[in-house]
Amino acid sequence: MKIIVSLGGSVLAPRDSERVGAHATVIEGLAEEGHTVGAVVGGGTVARKYIHTARELGANEIELDQLGVDTTRLNARLLIAALSERAATRPARDYETAGAALRRGEIAVMGGVTPGQTTDAVSAALAEYVNADLLVYATSVPGVFDADPDENPDAQRFDRLSAGELVDVIADIEMTAGSSAPVDLLAAKIIERSGVRTVVLDGTDPDRIGHVVNTGEHDGTDIVPAESDEPTYWAMND
Numbered sequence: 001m002k003i004i005v006s007l008g009g010s011v012l013a014p015r016d017s018e019r020v021g022a023h024a025t026v027i028e029g030l031a032e033e034g035h036t037v038g039a040v041v042g043g044g045t046v047a048r049k050y051i052h053t054a055r056e057l058g059a060n061e062i063e064l065d066q067l068g069v070d071t072t073r074l075n076a077r078l079l080i081a082a083l084s085e086r087a088a089t090r091p092a093r094d095y096e097t098a099g100a101a102l103r104r105g106e107i108a109v110m111g112g113v114t115p116g117q118t119t120d121a122v123s124a125a126l127a128e129y130v131n132a133d134l135l136v137y138a139t140s141v142p143g144v145f146d147a148d149p150d151e152n153p154d155a156q157r158f159d160r161l162s163a164g165e166l167v168d169v170i171a172d173i174e175m176t177a178g179s180s181a182p183v184d185l186l187a188a189k190i191i192e193r194s195g196v197r198t199v200v201l202d203g204t205d206p207d208r209i210g211h212v213v214n215t216g217e218h219d220g221t222d223i224v225p226a227e228s229d230e231p232t233y234w235a236m237n238d
């Protein structure tokens, strides 16, 4: 199975070596089981601090995005430091380089690519580029909700959404540098067109990633192609 894992910076870095190591262990475990694995790492609080300070200094949104991209690549290097020699030695800066690493049997690691998006979109684009079977968003909330769960205690989590419905849910979230969304708008549109099976889950415990890959079970949100009623990958491979 070909898997792309989107690791939110807020769940990965730079918490502590134990957390980063635990994520690396899960990713390596999947590779050892024979899966082809790519990881895309977000910027988290460090990126937001840089962006906040530079915004106060008068930087424009593209400059702020560039700061964000650089920070995601730093976080990606942190993950690489925790991975074995099975991983590519540096974060890929484009999809072709990441795809080539996957073809060689390496664990490809990416951060951001270009201003105007987040690593959510990078993950969706990489998944589309390599024709992945599964895209997992390991984020800081347990799925996609009908409102921001950090601000609305009554927000309800969706068990399942079509990619088109996901676009509607997140359409109003702002797209300034450093903004927070479980999946960004561009990512949702790429998921919609590619039809890649996608799961959004709480990635603070990395074992949830291994669990969904191996069993199809999770407590997050399934993003399904519009024409499908049921997630079918795991059923097909039972």
Ligand SMILES: Nc1ncnc2c1ncn2[C@@H]1O[C@H](COP(=O)(O)OP(=O)(O)OP(=O)(O)O)[C@@H](O)[C@H]1O
Pocket: 007, 008, 009, 010, 011, 041, 042, 043, 044, 045, 138, 139, 140, 141, 143, 144, 145, 146, 147, 148, 149, 150, 151, 169, 173, 179, 180, 181, 182, 183
């Ligand atoms: N409808 C929604 N459903 C779920 N989360 C939402 C929603 N709207 C806004 N959010 C916010 O999205 C945040 C998750 O995205 P966030 O961008 O912080 O994390 P990430 O992508 O895992 O990592 P990074 O910090 O690298 O961006 C949550 O903290 C939550 O406040």
Ligand SMILES: O=c1ccn([C@@H]2O[C@H](COP(=O)(O)O)[C@@H](O)[C@H]2O)c(=O)[nH]1
Pocket: 008, 009, 041, 042, 043, 044, 047, 064, 065, 066, 067, 068, 069, 072, 111, 112, 113, 114, 115, 116, 117, 118, 119, 120, 122, 176, 177, 178, 179
């Ligand atoms: O391809 C990319 C990736 C990221 N950015 C900028 O970095 C921050 C942090 O990334 P997250 O994925 O949200 O952790 C993001 O808000 C963008 O400002 C980018 O421009 N392009």
